[in-house]
Amino acid sequence: MNDHGPISGGTCRDTPVLRERGQREVFCGLTGIIWLHRKMQDAFFLVVGSRTCAHLLQSAAGVMIFAEPRFGTAILEESDLAGLADANEELDREVARLLSRRPDIRQLFLVGSCPSEVIKLDLDKAAERLSAAHAPHVRVLSYSGSGIETTFTQGEDACLASMVPVLPQTDARELLLVGALPDVVEDQALQLLADLGIGPARVLPARRRDEAPAIGPNTQYALLQPFLGETAAALDRRGANRISAPFPFGEEGTTAWLAAIAAEFGVDAKTFEAVTSAPRARARKAVAAAAATLSDKSVFFFPDSQLEIPLARFLTRECGMQAIEIGAPFIHSDLAAPDLDLIPEGPVISEGQDVDLQLDRARAARPDLTICGLGLANPLEAEGLTTKWAIELVFSPVHFYEQAGDLAALFARPLRRRASLKVEAAE
């Protein structure tokens, strides 16, 4: 453990991917609104959809955590389906009412849903029209979070991608970090980079519209999350250059991620060592505490957020676990390659899902720890499998050195809990 030498045998990069389609036990892209609306403090997310969309958002958010959230659903009704012209008029009216009630809102996202996509309500055009009507105070953009196009975290990808074309232009050679992280973690990352002498670094999404980063052909960008493929493509179209690296989970991932950026910006080895050695040691120590529980245990990932591959790399290399299956809803081969390169071959790599078949595989393998969604966790626990809710990995601060121990602890806790409970279920 923690001995990160090069891998001598084959790696997961060479493993053929098992592609399945069937019933998927995953969220749609609308779910990203739950964290995006907290990250962007002057933004409002208006889903144009059905009662199901509204119900999903409140169920995924744990029902009403925030008294008045900066999101809502414009629920399509029978009359909206009859004529699209009327639906557009209705939308304009609802947006005008919303913006007059919330003068603090500076950017509005119209978020497409399954029903709005199927009836072909053109939200791009609506966004243009509404932007013109409410400029300059409010900018209106649109993206789709529909389940027929996006899975869970792909909603954040679609949202960030929609922002890229309207970012201001610059020729400055600057670093751009891409991905919505909790503010505390983002600040840690910026501090580490500043200590390395790299700066000023910009972040997409910015916390407020006025702080939006400028980009151009000299922009060097690094992704913070593995699910941002569309955003990366949009940045590439603006001429920006992606710094390829494993994702910054755990001590090894964070170091590799920082090292790739440091190399791009010409940071010397001595500086790198001076800045990272103390937090690296802290991270190793913190991970070791949880790794005692995780070591030599097997792990099975159901697809959820696309974090599965980097997290499997962390669990296998830094925590001593053995991966049985690493399921992801979608695999961006370019973005996943640096992490796949670090995982020795062995586990099944699966993309997409046929949940009943995958459950059969999990039951046959009896993993020590199963990472899955909220719909599957309790049923699997009742079958005697120990589970970790995957959604917590998206909602908690888990990136970079100072969170490496917390990340390992998230996986260790269910195992420690099962070992510590001395009550059998009632017959």
Next chain:
Amino acid sequence: MKLTVWTYEGPPHVGAMRVATAMKGLHYVLHAPQGDTYADLLFTMIERRNHRPPVTYTTFQDRDLGSDTASLFKTACQDAYARFKPEAMIVGASCTAELIQDDPGGLAEALGLPIPVIALELPSYQRKENFGTDETFFQLVRHLAQPMERTERKSVNILGPTALGFRHRDDVTEVTALVNDLGLDVNVVAPLGATPSDLTRLGAAHANVVLYPEHAETAARHLEKTCGQPWTKTVPIGVGATRDFVRELSRICGVETTSDETRLRLPWWSASVDSTYLTGKRVFLFGDATHVAAMARVARDEIGFEVAGLGCYNREYARPIRKLAQEYGVEALVSDDYLEVEQAIAAAAPEMILGTQMERHIGKRLGIPCAVISAPVHVQDYPARYSPVAGWEGANVLFDTLVHPLVMGLEEHLLTMFREDFEFSDAAGPSHHGGAHKAEAGGQPPDPRSTSGKMKDEELHWAGAAEKELRKIPFFVRGKAKRNTEIYAAERGVSEITVETLYEAKAHYAR
């Protein structure tokens, strides 16, 4: 198009899921895109169910839309039958599938599966969750139940309990005891715990107990017509309603009225002197019509509260709720807009709210204690302990539930006497809650101008001293004092409320 932040009810297919998940041996094939599977977590997480809901989602994607979503549906049906071997299947569409018009019913029928396959028409853009439960249960009953020979001993069916209901699990136990006390057997409980073959035996009962009309009234009316079964109109929640229910059921079954009330404690708990402080506490009720109607009676007649306002979110019961409100001398609020409910509660300034998960949050914002009495509820309202709200034990539970959020009798007096004490002030909240209860606005008493919906700045003004005096009044009676003073002032054409006005109003409304 209607802008919605939080919803009381999900879409109608979630209602169908509540019926399917409550039952055994039934499978639901839902034509739906990826993402609609979120509904599983309502059952596995909020209700802590240890099995996946028996639902197969077809999970169609963008690329399927141009080609063949219909064959995707057929494959999903066949696979679900082969894997789960259900006794019967229900099939239908979620909101998106409704738009692509694949006709799940026709497709499933064409498969010729060797089990009953029942098609559901649940219009997603018009109706909501409770319509979904009622319609699904009705369709199951319509297809599976037949007139048949009655059981030898007199028996009844208990209809209405579903998955994700408010205390349905324990209410069934309690109502079963009431039925047995009358010398009657329970023939079938449905949907909760029933199989499709159990539904084929519904006709053998002599009558039906409709425990939750919003989920079972249509089915009960159908059974009345086809199987000649009378059904109960009283929901046995609260002491008076339970007694009425026992009388009603014994009358329609032709048996002697008898019930073992030895476990009933509410009447004495309410009569005991400690409860005096509950007299006239103003409560606002909001939730589903069944629970609001039952709890209003409990609140007024059995605990001695004053009903300051009531309403329901399920529009299907708007008429009975309006009639009920008239009896209580208040205006009914029939709405599924949570902001409108919040406004109405703020305007009524009650001392306690009896509501749903939404009202718990409204109460938190307004600094008003809240007891939860109706779905939708969150995970903490699915208790591990036995905790019915129907029947005799249900009445006992209700006494505890409706009293717990309040400041207790003597503590109320101490707070009044030492209201300037920095440690023992009203901002600290009831001591049995560990002082955690505070209004979200930093525990400051609400500004008299900000909360009252009735007050118009132009007409009424609180003088500084009067406003200060008002804040000295403990929070649990402050709303009432403020409201009474404003009404008193308005009736007399007084534009500035002084300390004098405050105490004049107090004397005027003295009881």
